[in-house]
Amino acid sequence: MTSSPPDPLTIVVTTPRSDTVEIRLDGEMDDETSYEVVDTVRQLLRTHRGVSRLELHCGPAMTGDPTGLAALLIIRRLAEADDVRLILTGRRPPPGYGPV
Incomplete structure (x- = not known):
């Protein structure tokens, strides 16, 4: 059985309000793409x-x-x-951590 390659990660940045930056991640975060996400956040905060x-x-x-x-x-x-408040949205609980 072969597994399919992960979906490439797309990072979409919007500024819905002057005090808010929104980052939407579509695809899968892995060893390589996680650094890209961190760098994107670092640059946005600057x-x-x-x-x-x-x-x-x-x-x-x-x-x-x-x-x-x-x-x-x-x-x-x-x-x-x-001094920026981080809000995580769209998270799913890990397998086995859902409602019983």
Whole structure:
């Protein structure tokens, strides 16, 4: 049985309000693409100094993979360092952690 390659990761950035940056991740985050997400957040925080809210829509990109979780931790630390509130949306619980 062969597994299909992961969907490529697409990062879409919008600024719905002057104080908010929204990042939507579509595809799968892996070893390579997680660095791209962290770098995108780092650059956005540098260029959008008035932002107080960062909304990260993870969707299917976050599967509970350790690399993705490490990237989220780095992103949280970057946001905290700039006094930006990080909001995670679209997350799914890992298998076995849903309602009983």
